[in-house]
Amino acid sequence: MRPPIASLVVLLLVVAALTVIGLGGIHAERIPQAVPNGEQQIAADTAQSVRTTIDVEASTVRRTATAYQATGASTPATALKALTSARKAVLGGALLDPHTGKLLSAGGKPVPLAGLDVATTAAGHGAIPPRLVTSGGTRQLLYFARVTLPAQQEDANQDQFQAPSRTERQWLLVVSEALPALTTFGDGRTAEVLDASGAALATTARGTASPAAADGTLPAAAARAANASGSDTDASGSMLGAATGSRRTVAGWAQVASATGPGDTDHLGLVVLTFRAVPATTTGADYSRFALEAAGALAGLALLLGLALHFFVQRPLLRLYLSAGRLARGATEGGPTAREELFRPVPVHGFGELARIGRALESLRRQLLGESGPEEFPARRGPGYRALAVAGVLVVACWAVPMIFVLNRADTATAVPAPVLAAQQARTEIATNRIRQSLDQSYTDLSDVAAGLPGRSRAAQSEVLRRTLADHKQYRSLYLLDRSGGITLRVGGTPLRTLVHVPDGGGITTVNTSGRIPAIAAYTQVRAVNGKTPAAGVVLFGEIDVNALNSLLPRPKLGSVWVTDDHNKVLAASVGYRAFQSLPESGLTRLARATQGAPGTAGTATSAVLRTSSGPSVDAAAPLAQSGPTARLGWHVVTAEPAAALQIPAVQAEQRTMLAGILGLTLGAACLGWLHVVVIRPLRAVAVLVERLAGGDRRTVLHPVNHDEIGSVTRGLELMRQALAERDRAARSGRAAGPSRSSRETTLQR
Structure with missing residues (x-):
């Protein structure tokens, strides 16, 4: 009985303490930590592109x-x-x-x-x-x-x-x-490639840089930080630069080195530095007062529930336990002292099941003394202790439900700082550029292979395709088509194509519209060369392994990434997906359409903060349609990062407030459920049994289930049942023997 009540109070007080710690530590700074973190990831993405x-x-x-x-x-x-x-x-x-x-x-x-x-x-x-x-x-x-x-x-x-x-x-x-040319995304951002000493080897900027970004100390600081990273070859970080008025420079740096083991760039000592001036926030938010008020309210509820359960459940049950033990001793032990135990009335405490048991025990006491016979108890009963447990859950819910659904809700329009949203859009454009470069390279490699096919024998052409398949891991299958669309030469896996066509020119396309695996392929014409043996086909196709495309998408803190076709159907993703499915949220589909990336046009990247079932989400979309082999695709890259994963004060406050409410409600309901299982439900069963016993049922054996207070009450009731049953048997034997002796006495008198 005591552990559930004590656990309820202690756990709710722990939740109150966690509320103070979690919410009291959130302070809105002039430059939220999510902004430097975003610049760090942009530098890391740019370094990966250079690498x-x-x-x-x-x-x-x-x-x-x-x-x-x-x-x-x-x-x-x-x-x-x-x-x-x-x-x-x-x-x-x-x-x-x-x-x-x-x-x-x-x-x-x-x-x-x-x-x-x-x-x-x-x-x-x-x-x-x-x-x-x-x-x-x-x-x-x-x-x-x-x-x-x-x-x-x-x-x-x-x-x-x-x-x-x-x-x-x-x-x-x-x-x-x-050195590779740098591509910078995000208006006002500057990117530099530095050597180990901090000297700028290449610089590029997009748009007009703010005067606040002209901080000459950043390159040297970035080089020192990279050199101090030691053996961590792909280290990255962020820095805050000079401030000019209401704007301050935020910089990120990253080493141009392999993240998965020894690579070609590990010994170059190159560092990528990106920086941009962002506006500082003028208003701060302090959640300390709210944390103290919420924690104080929960602590008061915990003490109130603890006192209520102590006075309405624990003390009456302990008194009932003592009364049952006293009656059991009076019923089974001999002597005047034990007999005196039966003369003390049973006090009735509490309500519900405990009151019913107390009244039944008093009836049993009188029956043991012979003062009364079996007594029937009314079938209609008032509210019991189960209602008390439900009321306790409702009391906790009165505190928890507003914490979960109402208080500290982040405003979708203003919770995410504009620089964080701009960083998500820039990183989406970088991911788009990375995918576009990969597809362009696949087409270029295929074109080089196609140029060497004419003039070779069929066996030599097969050898060229096999060597290409071994050297270029992005291809899963290479095959030549004739003018009717039939495959005349193939190496690698079975083609996934379902669209049989012989396209003109070259580029990237999809060769199926359904199935379990999207089939993306590069294709190019095989030119005829005068005086040489023609190739076995007129178009060379290279189906690109979708897993190779999927591996390009995941990046830290970028969230979920999808590549969609011109109908907004998913072709590749960094998370689990079904081929040609729609995007998981309708808002993402609208965002992709807003890029206006029609086939053959460049389109415009866009971003927004959307409210989802799990909270605010920082989303962006960028068109893949650019010049080159991918220009006619009309594909998009869509990203979605939960705002809860970013260090944004308003979102952190919402998440931690919700977490405190969920913890309080869960632990309170669990402890009261525990009390119901180990105390209230056994009490209901004992109340039914003791009323039957007081009503004259001497046949039902009472078995104690637990070794606790209720188990002791059950054992005492069983002893009283045995004593009453023995007395009833003795009374029946006395009534049966009484008439026989009278008959014998009458016969003797005669």
């Missing part, structure tokens, strides 16, 4: 060198031209002897090789990571690859009339390129 660009370029250089097929007529000069002429990003190239460092061939701008230890660089068998060098006062990236070429070598011991021996040797390809 991906460098990784792709390094892989392309190595793949081009591996795919180059040297012939007997190949020379270092012709090889270098074949390896670099088709790529516009190359500033200069060089072929070196990896053993001596001798320059065999050079093209384009001079490659800065000063200080390069060729033998050490070319040693080993793994991929050679890029290096950051200085040339003419500008910083460039050097990419490396090993190229196998036939080389003629004369043996000095050979006779002069012998032909030179032909062997294969490995050369080192060095390609110099400029």
Whole structure:
């Protein structure tokens, strides 16, 4: 009996304390923490884009060198031209002897090789990571690859009339390129790529930067923070810069390094810095007073419920327990002392079940003394202790329900600061750019493959497609179509296409409109070359693995991300989804339509704060339609981040207020339910049994279920039942023996 009541009071007081701690610690600062956090994530997203660009370029250089097929007529000069002429990003190239460092061939701008230890660089068998060098006062990236070429070598011991021996040797390809171009999203934002010392290597800005953003201390501070991160290669952070009037600079930094293990960019020491001036809030919110008032009200309710249960349940039950034990001793023990226990009336305390048990015990006491016989009790009864438990739950609900549904509700229109909403839109545009670049690269790679198919045998074409499938993990299937749409050559998995068509030109498209897996494909025409064997088909398709597209979408603090087609049906997502389903919220669909990204047009990114069933959500949408292979798609990228995941004071106050209400209601109902199970329900059962016993039922055996106060009352009732049953048997035996003895006496008298 005591544990449920004590637990109710203690747990409600704990909830009151948590309310003070949780709500009292929320203070609205001039720059909410969600704003620097958003800038940090923008810097991390930009750093990932730079890292991906460098990784792709390094892989392309190595793949081009591996795919180059040297012939007997190949020379270092012709090889270098074949390896670099088709790529516009190359500033200069060089072929070196990896053993001596001798320059065999050079093209384009001079490659800065000063200080390069060729033998050490070319040693080993793994991929050679890029290096950051200085040339003419500008910083460039050097990419490396090993190229196998036939080389003629004369043996000095050979006779002069012998032909030179032909062997294969490995050369080192060095390609110099400029740093990847930065793409900045968000009006007034500036992005920089820094080296390890904090010097800016590349800078780009969007729109007009505020004077508050001109803080020259930020690059050095970002470089120091990145260098202090130690072994955490993909570290990131945020900083607050100078303030000008009502605006202050918010900056984020992130290392350009791999997050999943050793990568091509780990040793470059590059850091991305983004910053933007944002308006500071002029009004603050302090929830300390509300927390104290709410906690005080709950503490008062806890003490009130504890006292009510103590006086209406605990004390009457203890007195009833003592009275039942006293009557049991008087009924079973002999002697005048035990007999005196039966002469003390049973006091009736409380109401409901306890009052019924008390009245029945008093009736049993009189029956044990022989003062009365069995007594019937009325069937209609007043409210019992179950009503008291329900009333207790309602009392707790009077405090909890307003906390859950009414108090501290965040205003959807004003709760989320404008810079946080702008950051979500900028990050959505960055995600869109990342997906667009991936699709464009898939199309470019496929076009390069298609250019090498004419003039080859069918077996050679199959080998080219198999090698492409092995080198490009984003493809799940490669196949050639003839003019009727039939597949003439295929490698990889079974195509998912259900739309049989032979499109013109090239680009990205979907080749099914239903099914479990969306089929997204790059396609390009296979050109006929005069004088060469035509390809086995006229269009080369490369179905893109949707999992490769899904893997591009998740980013920390970006929330759920969906890629939708021109009918707003989901093609890919960072969360679980069903192919071609609608977006989970109608507001997201309206947001996607508001981008006005019609096929062939650029469209405009947009963002909004929407109210969902789980609270405010910071949402944004951006069109994928831009120039290039994806221009005609009409696709969108939609993101939704619950505001509760962001450090926004108004939203934090709403969530913690709701949590306090839910905890209070849950714990209060649980403790009162516990009291109902272990006290009230057994009391109802005992009340029925004791009234039957007082009404003359001597056959029903009373079994104590629990070892507690109610169990002791039940044991006492069983002892009284046995005593009454024994007395009734003795009385019946006496009545049966009385007539027989009278008959014998009459016979003797006669």
